[in-house]
Amino acid sequence: MYQYFYNLLGNEIAATLITAAVPLVNVLLVALIGVYLERKVSAHMQDRLGPMRTGWHGVFQTIADFIKMLQKEDAVSTEIDKKLYNLAPVLVFTGTFAAYAAIPFSSQLIGSEAEVGIFYVVAISSLVVAGILMAGWSSNNKYSLLGAMRSAAQIVSYEIPTAIVILSMVMLTGTLSLDKFSQMQTAYFWNWNIFGGADFGLVKFLLIPFMIVGFIIVFISTLAEVNRTPFDIPEAESELVAGYFTEYCGMKWAMFMLSEYGNMFAVSAIVTILFFGGYQSPVGYVGDLLGADWMIPLEQGFWFIAKGWFFIFVQMWLRWTLPRLRVDQLMSLCWKYLIPYAFVNLIIIGFISLI
Amino acid sequence: MKQYFKNTWDGIWTVLIGMKITFKHLFTPAVTIQYPDVKVKLPDRVRNRLYVNIDDCIGCDQCSRACPVSCIEIETVKGVPGEDLGTTSNGKKKALWVTKFNIDFAKCCYCQLCVFPCPTECIYMTDIYEFSEYDRNNFVYNFSALTKEEIEQKKINFEKFQAEKEAQKAAAAKPKTDTPPAATN
Numbered sequence: 001m002y003q004y005f006y007n008l009l010g011n012e013i014a015a016t017l018i019t020a021a022v023p024l025v026n027v028l029l030v031a032l033i034g035v036y037l038e039r040k041v042s043a044h045m046q047d048r049l050g051p052m053r054t055g056w057h058g059v060f061q062t063i064a065d066f067i068k069m070l071q072k073e074d075a076v077s078t079e080i081d082k083k084l085y086n087l088a089p090v091l092v093f094t095g096t097f098a099a100y101a102a103i104p105f106s107s108q109l110i111g112s113e114a115e116v117g118i119f120y121v122v123a124i125s126s127l128v129v130a131g132i133l134m135a136g137w138s139s140n141n142k143y144s145l146l147g148a149m150r151s152a153a154q155i156v157s158y159e160i161p162t163a164i165v166i167l168s169m170v171m172l173t174g175t176l177s178l179d180k181f182s183q184m185q186t187a188y189f190w191n192w193n194i195f196g197g198a199d200f201g202l203v204k205f206l207l208i209p210f211m212i213v214g215f216i217i218v219f220i221s222t223l224a225e226v227n228r229t230p231f232d233i234p235e236a237e238s239e240l241v242a243g244y245f246t247e248y249c250g251m252k253w254a255m256f257m258l259s260e261y262g263n264m265f266a267v268s269a270i271v272t273i274l275f276f277g278g279y280q281s282p283v284g285y286v287g288d289l290l291g292a293d294w295m296i297p298l299e300q301g302f303w304f305i306a307k308g309w310f311f312i313f314v315q316m317w318l319r320w321t322l323p324r325l326r327v328d329q330l331m332s333l334c335w336k337y338l339i340p341y342a343f344v345n346l347i348i349i350g351f352i353s354l355i
Numbered sequence: 356m357k358q359y360f361k362n363t364w365d366g367i368w369t370v371l372i373g374m375k376i377t378f379k380h381l382f383t384p385a386v387t388i389q390y391p392d393v394k395v396k397l398p399d400r401v402r403n404r405l406y407v408n409i410d411d412c413i414g415c416d417q418c419s420r421a422c423p424v425s426c427i428e429i430e431t432v433k434g435v436p437g438e439d440l441g442t443t444s445n446g447k448k449k450a451l452w453v454t455k456f457n458i459d460f461a462k463c464c465y466c467q468l469c470v471f472p473c474p475t476e477c478i479y480m481t482d483i484y485e486f487s488e489y490d491r492n493n494f495v496y497n498f499s500a501l502t503k504e505e506i507e508q509k510k511i512n513f514e515k516f517q518a519e520k521e522a523q524k525a526a527a528a529k530p531k532t533d534t535p536p537a538a539t540n
Contacts, residue, residue, distance in 0.1 A: 045377045049387040216367070321373040337363060
């Protein structure tokens, strides 16, 4: 991607900016559509209608909200730690956005083709914890601090099962690069990792149940990492106002929301790449059929974004299905259930891959 | 150990059941009524804003007296003989000019007690319930059909008539005062 624009423009800075703009646009669109979709999905699941007044079925609701947010006064409490307070939203968003650098949207649309892709994503998204702690601490507000502490405890705990499942996948495929992950699960859905990978044979069928277990574990723990219900105790609306970003308003608050929705898409993308074929089409390419090679990357982009949105929808679906977990339940789910299962899964996948 | 696996299974299974329910509700039609565009059908005997059909009003003041919060103000002027005040829809002859018929809806408690005493059924409940105002004074509704000039005219007419009557009385009484009345035992 970068190389392509570099050859086209012959200017490093311009090429970098264009390459970075694609995921940025994606994050903004995810936030814009995600907020609208969340309101609509929640409304219809509760037999309501949701926003209906701005545009057809309220499609401009998020834009109206955004304009409202821009106009808001930046009300800041006097007792805050100003430096950290202003840095926190930027850091949280940076952590989210940096993860997009390694995510392949299609075979041609990759920010960085770094070999350590998945490792980089896991590492850089931990930056969000620091931002959240900063926000909670600098706000000088007990609810914010409580939310931040809970969030840190939760994210740190749930990174372990995520990492173990990712480790088992890395062990199976022998690569860390997200692009190679996607390439290995060639087109057609039965080649996806959730169905045992592309190699046909006994191993493929032995792997299927353990892949499903791995998928469930990684889905639950990434859900917890992005602070979505049922793991939303860091920002529990009903008890902590808004958790770690209670004291923020206007555009700084919007940065947190943006990063929340950006994170949702990022973890959906990771789940998609690990188990559901990344950018590969489930049913083959129209471009192959027509003999038009240039269509394939575009189709891949479409499938990747469609899969990402599907998992965002599942996250919303879970949000309006399950009540919030208590802190002890949250910890017992992670340490007593997810981690042992993930370990056993890791060992079994290791043995199977030896066959 | 058995309990552990049962917990795991229960956890996954109950979440799936819950997801099935919410998915079903995603496609059930919403119960929302989009209020300003669509309105709920009101019950038959609903009590809302009052209306006075002033053409039928005979100025009997019964509604005003029935009102528990005194929100109805009525002033009347007697008609002069020979003046045609018209009749009500149920054929009663009107005898009074209703110069003032104010209802203050800020005070009104919508009890409907004013509706029953009305002999001509000219005060009744409508189905209008959206009449919020920015100024409290706007809640005083004036139902009188007469203009200010007309009211002045009626008052002057009546006073004239009264004065004439007084004068006639005085004229009739004068000769009597000359002769002392017969003593009654």
